[in-house]
Amino acid sequence: MAIARPVRALALAAMVMWCFFIWQLFKPTASPMGPGGSGLSTKERDPNLDPTGEPEGILTHASGEYAPGPAGTARIDATLLALVRNEELDGMLQAMRDLERTWNHKFNYPWTFFNDVPFSEEFKKKTQAETKAECKYEIIPKEHWEVPSWINNDLFVESTKILKEQKVQYADKVSYHQMCRWNSGLFYKHPALANMQYYWRVEPNVHFFCDVDYDVFRYMQDNNKTYGFTINLYDSPESIPTLWPETEKFLAEHPEHVHENNAMNWLTDKSRRPSHNEKANGYSTCHFWSNFEIADMSFWRSKPYEDYFNHLDRAGGFYYERWGDAPVHSIALGLFEDKNRIHWFRDIGYQHIPFFNCPNSPKCKGCVTGRFTDGESWLNREDCRPNWFKFVGMG
Numbered sequence: 001m002a003i004a005r006p007v008r009a010l011a012l013a014a015m016v017m018w019c020f021f022i023w024q025l026f027k028p029t030a031s032p033m034g035p036g037g038s039g040l041s042t043k044e045r046d047p048n049l050d051p052t053g054e055p056e057g058i059l060t061h062a063s064g065e066y067a068p069g070p071a072g073t074a075r076i077d078a079t080l081l082a083l084v085r086n087e088e089l090d091g092m093l094q095a096m097r098d099l100e101r102t103w104n105h106k107f108n109y110p111w112t113f114f115n116d117v118p119f120s121e122e123f124k125k126k127t128q129a130e131t132k133a134e135c136k137y138e139i140i141p142k143e144h145w146e147v148p149s150w151i152n153n154d155l156f157v158e159s160t161k162i163l164k165e166q167k168v169q170y171a172d173k174v175s176y177h178q179m180c181r182w183n184s185g186l187f188y189k190h191p192a193l194a195n196m197q198y199y200w201r202v203e204p205n206v207h208f209f210c211d212v213d214y215d216v217f218r219y220m221q222d223n224n225k226t227y228g229f230t231i232n233l234y235d236s237p238e239s240i241p242t243l244w245p246e247t248e249k250f251l252a253e254h255p256e257h258v259h260e261n262n263a264m265n266w267l268t269d270k271s272r273r274p275s276h277n278e279k280a281n282g283y284s285t286c287h288f289w290s291n292f293e294i295a296d297m298s299f300w301r302s303k304p305y306e307d308y309f310n311h312l313d314r315a316g317g318f319y320y321e322r323w324g325d326a327p328v329h330s331i332a333l334g335l336f337e338d339k340n341r342i343h344w345f346r347d348i349g350y351q352h353i354p355f356f357n358c359p360n361s362p363k364c365k366g367c368v369t370g371r372f373t374d375g376e377s378w379l380n381r382e383d384c385r386p387n388w389f390k391f392v393g394m395g
C-alpha cells in the first residue's frame with residue numbers, strides 16, 4: 001500500500017531529528033578554548049585528537065630488572081607519593097588500582113603515604129594488598145603541618161569571611177590551607193624522602209586510563225626534565241589576589257633567580273582571559289594542575305625555590321588568602337626553570353574530577369578521546385593548555 005507523501009515527509013523529518021538527537025548525545029566534547037570560552041576556536045585543534053604514542057627521547061621499557069623487591073636494579077630513587085586521610089581509603093585503593101594496572105605493576109616503584117595522623121591498620125593492610133611494591137606510611141612532623149607562629153588567628157578568621165563571600169572553595173577549612181602549604185614547600189623535606197629524587201603525586205579517586213610501558217622516572221632523568229604535567233588550568237583569581245604582587249616583590253629582591261629561558265609570557269598572558277589577569281593583579285592564573293605531578297625534587301630543594309617559598313610563607317597568603325600549591329609550583333617553574341625542562345605527559349590518560357587528559361591512543365580505555373570535562377560546559381573555559389602550547393610548545 002502506498003504511503004501518502006505528507007506522511008513520508010513527516011517520517012523522514014522524524015528520522016533526521018532522531019539522528020541529530022543521537023549525534024548530540026554521543027558527539028565527543030571538543031576541548032574548549034576560545035577566548036570567550038565556549039569551545040575550541042576554529043584555529044585551535046586539540047592535540048589530544050591527534051594519534052599519540054610514546055614521547056620522543058631516551059626511553060627505558062619494562063624488563064625483568066624491575067621485579068619487585070631489592071633485586072630490582074633498574075629503578076631509580078623515586079616514589080609514588082600520596083597525602084591522604086584514613087577516611088579516603090576507598091578512593092585511594094581505586095587510584096592505586098588504576099595506576100598499578102596501567103603502569104606500576106611493570107615497574108614496582110614504592111608507594112609512600114603521608115598523613116597528619118597515624119594510618120589505621122586497615123589502611124595499611126588494604127593499600128599494601130594492591131601492589132607488589134613496597135609501601136611506606138609516614139606521619140608529617142608537627143612543625144611541618146601546624147599553622148606557623150606568625151599567622152594571626154583573628155586576621156585568618158576575618159580573611160576567610162571575605163574569601164567565603166567571594167565563593168572561594170574550602171577557604172574556612174584550616175586543614176585545606178595546611179595541605180596547600182605542605183604541598184607547596186614542605187613535603188620534600190620529610191625525612192622519608194631524603195634519599196628520593198623523583199616523585200609521582202597521586203590523589204585518592206583519580207583515574208588513569210592508558211597503558212604506559214616505559215619508566216616515567218627514567219624518562220625524566222634521561223631527558224633532562226624537571227616537571228611533568230597532564231592538565232593546565234586557570235585558577236580562581238579570588239583565591240590568590242596578592243600572590244603575583246608578592247612574587248614581583250620577591251623578583252625585585254632576587255632577580256638572579258630568574259632563568260633566561262623562562263615561561264614569563266605564559267604566566268603573565270592577558271589576552272586570553274583579561275579579567276583573570278586583572279583580578280590576579282598581573283598573573284594569568286594559568287597553572288599545572290598539581291594533583292598530578294611527576295617531578296624532580298631537586299628543583300624544590302634548590303636555593304631559588306627555597307627563597308621563594310620562604311618569602312611567600314612569611315607573607316601569610318597560604319592562610320590569609322588561599323594560595324594553592326598548584327599556582328605556587330607553577331609560578332616558580334615558570335620563572336626559575338628552563339621551560340624546555342617542563343614536559344606535557346600527553347600520553348598519560350588522567351582524570352581528577354571534573355577534568356581529563358584523554359589522548360588518542362589504542363593504549364587508552366575508559367575515557368573519551370579529547371574530552372576535557374564531563375561537567376557543565378562552562379568548565380571548558382578553564383582549559384589553559386592552548387596558552388602553554390602557544391608560548392612553550394608541546395614537548
Ligand SMILES: Nc1nc2c(ncn2[C@@H]2O[C@H](COP(=O)(O)OP(=O)(O)OP(=O)(O)O)[C@@H](O)[C@H]2O)c(=O)[nH]1
Pocket residue numbers: 082083084085086088114115116117175176179202203204291353
Ligand atoms: N592526611 C590528610 N590529607 C589531606 C588533608 N587535606 C587534604 N588532604 C589530601 O590532600 C589532597 C588534596 O586534597 P583535596 O581535598 O582532594 O583537595 P582538592 O583536590 O583541591 O579538592 P577536590 O576538588 O575536592 O578534590 C588529597 O590527596 C587529600 O587526601 C588532611 O587534612 N589530612
Ligand SMILES: [Mg+2]
Pocket residue numbers: 203291352
Ligand atoms: Mg582532590
